[in-house]
Each structure stands twice: as C-alpha cells, then as structure tokens.
Amino acid sequence: MSSIQQNIEHITSQIHSAEQKCGRARDSVQLLAVSKTKPNQAILEAAHAGQRMFGENYVQEGVDKVQFFNHNHPDLTIEWHFIGPIQSNKTRHVAEHFAWVHTIDRAKTAQRLNDQRPEHMPALQVLLQVNTSGEASKSGLDTDQIFELAELISRLPNLKLRGLMSIPANVTDYNSQLAAFKQLAELKDQLSEKHPDLDTLSMGMSGDMEAAIEAGSTIVRIGTAIFGARDYANKN
Template sequence: MTSIQQNIEQITSQIEGAQQKCGRGRDTVQLLAVSKTKPVEAILEAAQAGQVRFGENYVQEGTDKVAYFSQHHPELGLEWHFIGPIQSNKSRHVAENFAWVHTVDRAKIAKRLSEQRPQDLQPLQVLIQVNTSGELSKSGINENEIFELAELISTLPNLTLRGLMSIPANVSDYASQLAAFTQLAELKEKLAERFPEQNIDTLSMGMSGDMQAAIEAGSTMVRIGTAIFGARDYTNKA
C-alpha cells in the first residue's frame, strides 16, 4: 500500500465521518485532489488508488499533465479541474483541456472560455469564484456581482454554470470558518432559485484545515492537496 493510497483512504474516511456527523448522506461530498507541482508518477499513484478528480492551478503544468494522461493512461478516465487564476492569454489552453473551471470571476474570461471551447467537447462546467472575505489579495467577485455574471454565463453556449467556489480567510476557529462557508452556501441557494434552468448543485469549498466546517455548511467538493501528496515544491511552477 502506497503512502498516497493511505492518505486518500484517510481523507475519504474523514469526509465520510464529517458527512455522518452533519446528517448528510454518503457520497454527497467529492474529493478533488490538488495535484499542482506534483509529478505524474504521484498522480498515477492516486489514480490507481481510485482517485478520479484532480485540480491544477498553473495552466502550462496542468495542460502538460492532461496531455500525458490522455496519451499514456486514457483508461483511467481522469477528470481535470482548473482551480487557479486565469489570464486572458492562457484561457484557450484552459478551454481546450479541462472539464471544470472553478475560478470564473469576470465576464471577459467567461466569454473567452465559451468561444474557445472546442465544439467536439462537452460544455465546460464552471463555478463563479466569490471573495467572501473581501481580502484584496484574493481573487473572486463580491456577492453583489454574482447574479450579473451568472446571467451572462447562462447565455453562453459552451459553458454550464454549476455553482460557486471560494477561498475564505485563513482562520483557525471553527465558528468563523462555518460562518464564512454558510454565507457562500446561502448565496448558492439564491443562485439556484434565480436560475432554475441551470444545474446549480456545486459548492467548491474546504481544504485540509477547514474541511469539517465546509462540509457542515454544505460543501459538495473539498480541495485537498498536501494531505494527499505531501509538501509542495514550487520551483518549477508554470
């Protein structure tokens, strides 16, 4: 048994425990393995342990990994999520290679992703990134801008709006974590009510340090990296 496999089993057990504690059904929370800066060998270990969904932050690194697994291990059927900031000059690579994008936060990027999505692929599944903490250092729009951007996305032929994503302030006390996540969950419900024709069912929120609070608030996808793969090496990011 590999250490990565052990880590995935441990995280999966923690997710199941959190679901049970909150009275949620099993398999209501998906594990997104954040594989940025990690080699393809580590991702292959995770995939062989049953992990299917992987998140990448850097466009060039992510597209290289997508190409590698498409060529060498298509039988694994991996699902690739882009979870980093998107620059306009790199949006085409995101549109052409990923199944999901968690970080749509402006109209220009939404339009480019739709225009650049290949017609032979399914629509890109997108989440609007919300800056719930108001920190200038974080990407994302404020809650007053969500519905205008959602209205635009709903008209774009090659995008499907699935929900919201956030990276809240890094706080250690559970009550503050829960309050921030609950705020996003309430916004997601309002969004689903406003756009009933869209399949708005996803809340991407929660990492290693605040996963329990995120799940209690209603997260459907937690983003876990270091707890699966170990410490990251940023020397070769692209």
C-alpha cells in the same frame, strides 16, 4: 499500499465521518486532489488508488499533465479541474483541456472560454469564484456581482454554470470557518432561485474541511494531505 493511497483512504474516511456527523448522505461530498507541482507518477499513484478528480492551478503545467495522461494512460478516465487564476492569454489552453473551471470572476474570461471551447467537447463546467472575506488580496467576485455574471454565463452555450467556489480567510476557529462557508451556501441558494440547476459548492481544504462539509460543500480541495509538501520550484 503506497502512502498516497493511505492518505486518500484516510481523507475519504474523514469526509464520510463529517457527512455522517452533520446528517448528510454518504458520498455527497467529492474529493478533488490538488496536484499542482506534483509529478505525473504521484498522480498515477492516486489514480490507481481510485482517485479520478484532480485540480491544477498553473495552466501550462496542467495542460502538460492532461496531455501526458491522455497519451500514456487513456484507460484512466480522469476529470481535470482548473482551480487557479486565468490570464486572458491562457483561456484557450484551459478551454481545450479541462472539464471544469472553478475560478470564473470576470465576464471577459467567461466569454473567451465559451468561444474557445472546441465543438467536439462537452460544455465546460464552471463555478463562480466569490471573495467572501472581502480581502483585497483575494481573487473573486463581490457578492453584488455574482448575479449579473451568472446571467451572462446562462446565455453562453459552451459553458454550464454549476455553482460557487471560495477561498475564505485562513482562520482556525471552527465557528468562524463555518460562518464564512454558510455565507457562500446562502449565496448559492439565492442564485438557485433564478438558476435552479446549480448543485456545486467548491469549498474546504485540509484545515477547514469539516466546517465546509457542515455548511454544504460538495467538493473539498485537498493537496498536501494527499501528496505531501509542494515543491514550487517545479511550477510552470
């Protein structure tokens, strides 16, 4: 058994334990393997271990991986999520290659992704990124901007709004982590009054996964704990 497979099994066990602890249904939380800077071989090992959802932060690197697996491993049904910032000149690449985008925070980005989504592909599943911590250095919408952008996306035929995503402040105190995640969950509940199909909260990483799951996360984003330390010299 490879170390990647062992890591996936360990994290999956942690997720199931957290689900049980807070009374949630088993498998109500999905594991998104963050594969940025990781080689195709590592992703292939994870896929052979049963992992099918992968998250990429850098457009060209992610596109290269999507194309590699489509060409060399068409039997593997991999769902590719884009979870990094999107520059306007890169939206076409994202629209043409990914199934999900977690980081919508501007109307211009949403409109371009909609217009550039190929007709033969299903609607792009999207999340609004929210800056719950209020940090100027963090990407994401202020809470008062969410509802207007959600309304715009609801009118775009090639996008499907699924929920919210956040990267809260890096704190180690469990109660502080929980409070930040509950804030996002409450925003989703408010948004669901107008958009009842919302079903996704992308929140929680290795250090705050349990708090995220207690607060209602449906996707946790885990990278280093699966693949080991990242080598940013490989970033595109």
